[in-house]
Structure formats: C-alpha cells, structure tokens
Amino acid sequence: MKGKTLIAVAALSTALTSGVYAQNLQLNDLGYFEARGTNVLVYNNLYNGGFYDEKFAGLEIIQRGERIATGGGVRLMNTPEQWDIFGVVSPREIDRNESSVAVTLTYEDYDFAPRLKVLSKDKGVLVQIWLDKPVPEQLVGKAGMNLEFFPASYFGRNYLVDNLARILPKYPMHDTEVHPVSEKIPQYFGESTFDDRGRGDFLVPLPISTGHRIVMAPEDEALRVSVTSDLEISIYDGRHLAQNGTFVLRSLLPGGQTGKVLEWYLEPSVSEDWTRPANIGFSQVGYTPAQKKVAVVELDKNDTPAATGKLLKVNPDGSKTVAKEVPAQVWGEYHHRYNYVRLDFSDVREPGLYCIDYQGVVTNAFPIDKEVYCDKWHPSMDVSLVVNMDHMEVNEAYRIWHGRANMDDALQAPANVRLHDGYFQGDETNTKYQPLEHIPGLAIGGWYDAGDFDIQANSVLNTTEDLAYIWREFQPMRDQTLIDEKTQYADIHVPDGVPDNVQLIMHGTLNINAQIENIGFVAQVIGQPDMHHYHHLGDAMTLTDGLVYDPTLAPYEVKGNRSGTPDDRYVFTSRFSAVSVMQDIVSLAAAYPALKDYYPEEAERSLRNALMLWDKYFEDADPAKTPMMGRWMMGGGDPRINAAIELWFATGDRKFKDFFLPLVEKQLEAKPAVRRSNGPVQNGMFMTEFNGGPNLAAALKLYPYMDKKFQARVKELVPGYVDVLTRGGQDNPYGVSIGGTGWAGNASIIMIAYNCYKVWKLFPDMIDPEYVLNGLNFIFGCHPGSNVSFVTSVGVNTKKVAYGNNRADYAVIPGGIVPGLLVKEDYFENKDDYPFHWGENECCINTAPQYVQLCLACDEIARYLNK
Numbered sequence: 075m076k077g078k079t080l081i082a083v084a085a086l087s088t089a090l091t092s093g094v095y096a097q098n099l100q101l102n103d104l105g106y107f108e109a110r111g112t113n114v115l116v117y118n119n120l121y122n123g124g125f126y127d128e129k130f131a132g133l134e135i136i137q138r139g140e141r142i143a144t145g146g147g148v149r150l151m152n153t154p155e156q157w158d159i160f161g162v163v164s165p166r167e168i169d170r171n172e173s174s175v176a177v178t179l180t181y182e183d184y185d186f187a188p189r190l191k192v193l194s195k196d197k198g199v200l201v202q203i204w205l206d207k208p209v210p211e212q213l214v215g216k217a218g219m220n221l222e223f224f225p226a227s228y229f230g231r232n233y234l235v236d237n238l239a240r241i242l243p244k245y246p247m248h249d250t251e252v253h254p255v256s257e258k259i260p261q262y263f264g265e266s267t268f269d270d271r272g273r274g275d276f277l278v279p280l281p282i283s284t285g286h287r288i289v290m291a292p293e294d295e296a297l298r299v300s301v302t303s304d305l306e307i308s309i310y311d312g313r314h315l316a317q318n319g320t321f322v323l324r325s326l327l328p329g330g331q332t333g334k335v336l337e338w339y340l341e342p343s344v345s346e347d348w349t350r351p352a353n354i355g356f357s358q359v360g361y362t363p364a365q366k367k368v369a370v371v372e373l374d375k376n377d378t379p380a381a382t383g384k385l386l387k388v389n390p391d392g393s394k395t396v397a398k399e400v401p402a403q404v405w406g407e408y409h410h411r412y413n414y415v416r417l418d419f420s421d422v423r424e425p426g427l428y429c430i431d432y433q434g435v436v437t438n439a440f441p442i443d444k445e446v447y448c449d450k451w452h453p454s455m456d457v458s459l460v461v462n463m464d465h466m467e468v469n470e471a472y473r474i475w476h477g478r479a480n481m482d483d484a485l486q487a488p489a490n491v492r493l494h495d496g497y498f499q500g501d502e503t504n505t506k507y508q509p510l511e512h513i514p515g516l517a518i519g520g521w522y523d524a525g526d527f528d529i530q531a532n533s534v535l536n537t538t539e540d541l542a543y544i545w546r547e548f549q550p551m552r553d554q555t556l557i558d559e560k561t562q563y564a565d566i567h568v569p570d571g572v573p574d575n576v577q578l579i580m581h582g583t584l585n586i587n588a589q590i591e592n593i594g595f596v597a598q599v600i601g602q603p604d605m606h607h608y609h610h611l612g613d614a615m616t617l618t619d620g621l622v623y624d625p626t627l628a629p630y631e632v633k634g635n636r637s638g639t640p641d642d643r644y645v646f647t648s649r650f651s652a653v654s655v656m657q658d659i660v661s662l663a664a665a666y667p668a669l670k671d672y673y674p675e676e677a678e679r680s681l682r683n684a685l686m687l688w689d690k691y692f693e694d695a696d697p698a699k700t701p702m703m704g705r706w707m708m709g710g711g712d713p714r715i716n717a718a719i720e721l722w723f724a725t726g727d728r729k730f731k732d733f734f735l736p737l738v739e740k741q742l743e744a745k746p747a748v749r750r751s752n753g754p755v756q757n758g759m760f761m762t763e764f765n766g767g768p769n770l771a772a773a774l775k776l777y778p779y780m781d782k783k784f785q786a787r788v789k790e791l792v793p794g795y796v797d798v799l800t801r802g803g804q805d806n807p808y809g810v811s812i813g814g815t816g817w818a819g820n821a822s823i824i825m826i827a828y829n830c831y832k833v834w835k836l837f838p839d840m841i842d843p844e845y846v847l848n849g850l851n852f853i854f855g856c857h858p859g860s861n862v863s864f865v866t867s868v869g870v871n872t873k874k875v876a877y878g879n880n881r882a883d884y885a886v887i888p889g890g891i892v893p894g895l896l897v898k899e900d901y902f903e904n905k906d907d908y909p910f911h912w913g914e915n916e917c918c919i920n921t922a923p924q925y926v927q928l929c930l931a932c933d934e935i936a937r938y939l940n941k
C-alpha cells in the first residue's frame with residue numbers, strides 16, 4: 075500500500091523537471107547535466123593535489139546511479155597513468171542560457187591552453203575543444219580528447235566501432251610499442267612508472283579499434299554510451315600499462331588549426347521511466363535481540379515511498395512469513411540526490427533468520443541472534459593483521475600469502491629525495507649514517523601500512539598502541555595463529571599456545587625497538603626508493619632481491635649477500651622532533667604490561683627504550699620550545715601527557731603522575747574550542763572530538779585511578795563530551811557522521827563509536843549504548859550507496875574488492891576495513907567492481923585494531939542489553 079499524498083507530490087515534481095525539454099539533458103542546480111537515469115559532470119570533481127590522477131575528475135558519466143566514465147578532457151597520452159600530467163583546470167564557466175559548461179585546461183610547460191566546452195544537444199551533449207593558438211609542435215600527435223571507462227563495469231559487454239562488433243576484453247590482450255624515452259611527456263616530478271631495465275624506452279599502447287562512431291555496450295541500457303565525430307576515434311586499453319588503467323576513447327587534436335578543432339557528440343543512455351531500486355541499508359551481520367534495529371532505505375527522487383515495509387522470517391523449509399508490518403518513517407532528502415525512509419523493527423526479538431521487503435525489493439537474509447558480534451573481529455586479528463606483517467613468511471593452509479619480504483632493510487635516504495606517498499627527505503638526516511648506507515637491524519617486525527609496502531611511523535605506532543589497548547581492556551585469549559619471530563614465519567589457523575593479541579603487539583615493538591636502537595627514533599617512513607617499486611603489486615617478497623645494496627657492483631650483479639640493484643627501501647629520517655618521539659614512548663609503554671608475562675625480555679626492552687626516550691627528549695618536547703604537530707596536538711595540550719600516563723601505568727612511578735595530573739586538570743578547566751559546523755568529516759580526519767566540546771580522552775583513561783574530586787569534575791563534563799561525539803550524526807538518517815571528500819570516513823566512525831563505549835563503560839546512565847552499536851551497523855551495511863559490509867569477508871553481503879596488495883586480482887584480504895563512502899558533489903560512492911580508488915577501498919592496517927576493539931565493545935554491550 076502506498077501513501078496517496080506522497081504519490082501526488084512525486085508526480086508533480088517529475089512533471090516539473092521533465093517539462094518541455096523531455097529529450098534533453100538539463101543543467102541542474104549543481105551545474106551538471108541531468109536526465110532520468112543519466113548525469114554528465116564536467117569538472118564538478120577535480121584532480122587531487124597529493125595523488126594526481128585518482129580517476130575522479132574531468133568529464134564524467136553517472137548512469138543508472140553508477141559512475142561509469144571519468145577523466146574526460148585533453149590529455150597528452152593514449153592511456154594516462156596516475157602520475158601523468160594533466161592541465162590546470164580553470165574555474166568552471168556555466169552558461170544557463172546556452173546550457174553549457176566550459177573550462178580551460180592549461181599546460182603551462184607547453185604554452186598550451188585548450189578550452190573544453192560541453193553543451194546540451196538532442197539526447198546527449200556536444201563536447202568541443204577550442205584553441206586560440208594551434209597545438210604546439212611537440213604535442214601534435216600527443217594532445218587529444220580522452221574519455222575513460224571503468225573496465226570491470228563493462229566486463230561481459232561488447233562495443234560497436236562504426237558497424238563492426240567487438241568484445242570488450244576482460245584482460246589486456248592487444249598490442250603495444252616501445253618508443254625512445256626522448257619522446258615521452260615527463261610524468262610529475264620526473265617519476266618513471268616503467269622499469270626499462272636500462273634500455274631507454276617507454277611503452278605506448280596501440281589502439282584496439284578506430285572509427286568515427288564508437289558505442290560502448292549497445293546491448294545494455296545501463297551502460298550504453300555513444301561517441302560520434304568527424305575525427306577518428308580510437309579505443310585503447312590502459313591496463314597494458316597499469317592494472318588500474320581504463321578503456322579510453324580518444325581523438326587526436328589536429329595540428330595547425332585554431333577555433334573549434336574537435337567536436338564529439340556524446341550520447342549517454344536516458345530512460346524516461348527508470349527508477350533506481352530502493353537501497354535498503356541494514357547490518358549485514360544481523361542484530362542482537364535486544365538492540366535497536368532500524369533499516370534506512372535510500373530512494374530515487376522519482377520514487378514514491380511505500381507506507382510500510384515488511385520484516386520476513388525465513389523458515390527452515392524456505393518459506394517466508396511476515397514477522398512484522400513495519401511503518402515507513404519518512405526522513406526526507408539528504409545530500410540532494412536521494413530521499414530516505416526508516417524502518418524500525420526493534421521490537422522483533424525472536425532469534426531467527428530474517429529479510430526486509432520494501433517496495434518489492436527483498437534483501438538478503440540476516441540473523442537476529444545473541445551471538446552476532448562475538449566473532450566478527452576474528453578475520454581482522456587472524457588474517458588482516460597477519461597478512462600485512464612485514465619481514466615474515468605468511469602461510470594459510472595450502473597457500474603462502476607472501477614470503478619473507480624486505481630482508482635487505484634498509485638504506486639511509488639521501489638528502490632531498492621525495493617519496494610518492496607525500497614524504498620528503500630534507501637536508502638533515504638526524505642520524506650517524508651516510509646517504510645510501512645500510513642501517514643494520516631493521517629487517518624485523520612491523521606492518522605494511524596499507525595497500526602499499528612501506529612502514530609508516532603513524533601506522534606501526536598506532537597499530538601497536540591500539541593492540542595494547544585491546545589487551546588492557548578485553549584480554550582476548552584467542553590463539554589461532556602461529557607466530558614465530560625467530561624464523562620469521564606465521565601460520566594462520568594454527569594455535570601455538572600464545573594469545574595472538576600479545577604476539578601481534580610484539581610484532582609491533584620488535585620493529586619500533588629496532589628503529590630506536592639503530593636509528594634513534596621511529597623514522598617517518600621506511601619506503602620504496604622509486605616509483606617502479608612503489609606501485610608494486612603481488613608478493614611483497616619479490617619487491618626487492620633481499621640482498622643489501624652494494625654500489626660497487628653493477629645493477630643486477632650479485633656477490634654473496636649483496637647486490638648492485640638499488641631496490642632496498644629508504645629510511646626517511648629528516649622530519650623528526652622531540653614531540654614525535656612522545657608517540658614512540660606511548661606505544662612502547664602501553665605494550666609493556668601485555669608483553670611482560672609472555673615475552674619478559676621484549677617487555678623490559680620496550681620499557682627501557684621508552685624511559686630512555688623520555689629522559690632524552692622530555693625538555694625538548696616542552697610545547698613552549700617545540701612547535702606542536704600531528705596527532706599530539708589534537709589533545710590541545712602538552713604532547714608529553716599521554717607518554718607520562720602510559721609510563722605511570724607501566725612503572726607506577728609517582729614522578730609521571732606528578733607531571734601529568736596538573737596538566738590534565740588544566741585540560742578539564744579549558745574553555746571549549748570554537749564550535750565549527752557539522753557536516754562530513756574531511757579526509758577521514760577525526761575532527762569532532764576537540765570541536766566545540768571538552769576533551770576527555772586522557773581524563774577517561776585515568777578516571778578509575780583518580781580521587782573523588784577529579785572524578786566529580788569529569789562527570790560534570792560528560793554531557794558536553796557526549797554531545798560532541800554524537801552531534802555529527804544528527805544531520806542524516808543514519809545517525810553517524812558520514813563521508814569524506816578525499817578519504818572516506820569509516821575510521822572516524824569507528825573511533826567515535828568506540829569513544830562512546832568508553833563513556834558508557836564508566837557512566838552507563840549518561841549515554842545510550844546504541845550509539846556504540848550504530849557505528850558498527852553503518853560499517854556493516856546500513857549506509858548510503860549500497861548495503862555491502864565494509865569489512866571484507868564479514869557479514870552476508872560483503873565487499874568483493876578492496877585496495878589491498880592483491881587488488882590486481884580483484885580480491886580482498888579478509889578482515890580489512892575499507893575507508894567507505896566518498897562524497898563527490900551529491901554522489902556517494904564506494905565502488906565494488908574497481909578496487910583501485912584508495913580513498914574508498916584501501917584497507918589501512920591501523921584501522922584493524924580499532925575495529926577489533928569496537929567489535930569487542932559491541933559484544934559486551936550486546937550481552938548487557940540481552941540480560
């Protein structure tokens with residue numbers, strides 16, 4: 075049964091938007107072309123400053139709710155890679171009378187500034203390139219109009235080139251040529267993604283087909299896009315160069331001409347009666363009987379919300395019975411594109427298997443059961459945190475995930491070298507080593523930071539710290555992994571008598587201690603020496619030869635345990651400060667109590683190094699002397715506070731308490747920081763905690779050990795703190811702070827939910843524990859865009875691809891947590907057929923322990939609620 079008023083309103087708005095121009099794409103309020111089922115964006119999204127071409131800029135097509143094409147614009151190569159140069163984009167000029175959008179793309183080094191203009195025309199758009207001056211001589215044959223299509227969206231489809239039918243290849247299977255490197259347009263910073271083994275050439279993919287009209291997937295309404303031109307149009311496969319490459323349609327700009335030098339007629343597939351099926355968001359792990367259970371349904375703006383949905387119970391014989399008719403609570407529009415309704419079936423508590431039926435869309439089945447949270451952290455602890463171990467051979471049953479990698483670690487980075495992940499080695503090394511000198515002792519412990527193979531300070535330190543907090547709070551005795559640090563071998567699903575949590579903590583301290591003893595501190599990053607090694611995919615052991623670099627040997631020459639191949643990682647040591655060392659202390663001191671019963675020597679070593687660093691850098695880390703930076707500044711106080719707290723926990727030495735207590739008390743009296751606006755968390759940064767409210771991070775950690783007066787003051791501040799933690803979820807139907815524009819927000823959602831748990835643990839009457847559970851509900855599938863679980867392999871419908879080091883196989887490493895939903899203009903995206911968007915799909919290792927502790931917290935809350 076459908077609500078009558080809502081039908082009337084929806085019908086009226088449809089009439090208004092289609093109107094007399096029913097055939098045409100209309101330029102909408104956000105400045106992109108819109109028709110039913112199709113959007114054409116023109117530089118609504120721009121290139122990222124840090125990582126260059128993210129395949130998220132230029133002329134783009136969203137069709138039937140999926141972004142299928144990107145990167146449209148004038149480019150200088152057939153199939154641009156991430157580090158290939160692109161023109162600087164001018165502000166967009168929108169002409170509503172003419173229904174056009176134009177930008178100028180400036181290649182300053184070449185004195186070349188083509189103007190791209192897109193106009194609404196018939197059932198599509200005209201794409202025009204205008205020039206004031208002819209294409210510069212050196213760019214003739216190179217500058218062209220490109221448009222890129224995501225390959226996996228088109229797997230199993232065909233294309234037409236003029237009247238010839240062709241299959242879109244699942245795997246690159248066409249031809250390339252090598253050209254002399256003198257002809258190459260240099261990449262950003264002179265990077266080279268191609269290892270020519272000294273031959274002085276580079277790779278050029280050749281066209282697969284050429285004609286005057288190319289139609290992508292003519293047989294599929296959702297994917298069909300046609301491009302027609304008087305100029306030749308070729309189709310290329312960029313995967314010959316890079317696994318994240320795309321299918322590229324391209325016409326070269328003619329030389330010697332000015333004015334309108336190129337015109338494409340681009341016709342996407344409009345459908346006057348298309349309505350996106352309802353996206354029913356719910357938790358893919360199911361629900362514990364006593365918790366709140368609210369599905370959030372995302373609806374096309376042209377859709378009419380039904381008045382009710384149904385919760386169906388799945389019986390053993392396969393039949394389904396209605397467990398509850400659920401009234402739809404209309405929430406309304408959020409973020410322009412969709413409308414939302416909520417379906418609350420909290421009162422259904424009977425354990426069993428259920429699914430949700432709304433507007434004829436029936437979800438996959440999911441459990442209601444007391445045990446839903448108890449094992450959902452296992453893949454992260456058992457697999458993700460083990461497979462990402464550096465310097466280890468990792469086995470699982472019949473499979474070796476990777477061999478012992480980076481056994482040649484590592485060389486002192488030379489001065490003024492830039493690393494591809496945003497790192498830079500300046501003039502100062504701050505160490506006793508010469509440039510390119512081997513630093514001993516580093517080939518042990520640590521994790522690959524994410525989808526790449528570097529050891530980043532923040533990730534090895536925070537992962538170790540949070541693993542230590544898991545042990546402090548929950549002491550999980552689970553032992554399902556054999557971890558042997560002597561032979562550097564791990565075996566998944568094989569118990570060895572020691573809790574895995576403790577062994578993983580030691581895998582962190584072994585690397586941290588090695589860095590402190592051999593370098594003096596934890597280096598900013600131990601990373602690949604060049605681009606060719608940085609973009610490595612596959613077994614990490616094959617990334618280097620495992621032999622220490624010897625500059626007296628020729629490249630690829632081997633003598634004993636040394637080689638002349640410069641593949642060893644670099645240690646970036648220049649950005650170092652006494653403040654950053656405080657985090658080294660926190661991680662080691664937090665690890666000490668967990669290690670001391672199992673690995674007393676490593677425990678003592680960790681504490682000894684932590685105390686040594688404290689004595690050595692205490693004075694210099696005084697905020698009055700050192701500009702504060704990074705994570706340590708977020709507490710709005712002295713960077714030494716947390717180090718002192720952890721050293722006090724580890725040693726009980728009164729001097730640490732005497733140091734931190736007055737500072738923490740001062741924090742409690744501090745005026746709240748300026749209140750900033752709500753809205754999406756930017757780039758996954760956790761901005762909320764110190765955003766207009768009290769900072770209780772340190773105070774809650776100390777609370778159980780402090781006197782009544784301290785406790786009373788903290789309690790007074792709890793309501794303000796709860797407001798800060800929960801406020802970000804008030805502007806949307808999901809109840810959590812969503813999104814991110816460059817890096818999606820799952821990590822901050824997990825962190826906020828866990829902070830809610832920390833409040834609940836001490837003050838169960840002062841916060842609704844549902845805030846803790848709701849963070850996981852979102853991660854597990856109650857979110858915009860789709861209802862897939864963002865934790866790989868956890869839940870019923872889970873991510874098919876992620877940006878792990880196996881991404882080229884369109885696979886996942888189980889137990890990884892993807893960043894989640896990027897917000898681009900009014901569009902939420904987490905692609906599940908293209909693993910190469912790091913901001914959506916890259917599983918960072920330091921999110922894994924945070925997710926584990928949130929699961930353990932939710933399991934505890936579930937047991938409390940079900941009592």
Ligand SMILES: [Ca+2]
Nearest residue numbers: 495523526528
């Ligand atoms: Ca990295």
Ligand SMILES: [Ca+2]
Nearest residue numbers: 553555572574
């Ligand atoms: Ca174990």
Ligand SMILES: [Ca+2]
Nearest residue numbers: 482619621642
């Ligand atoms: Ca080597």
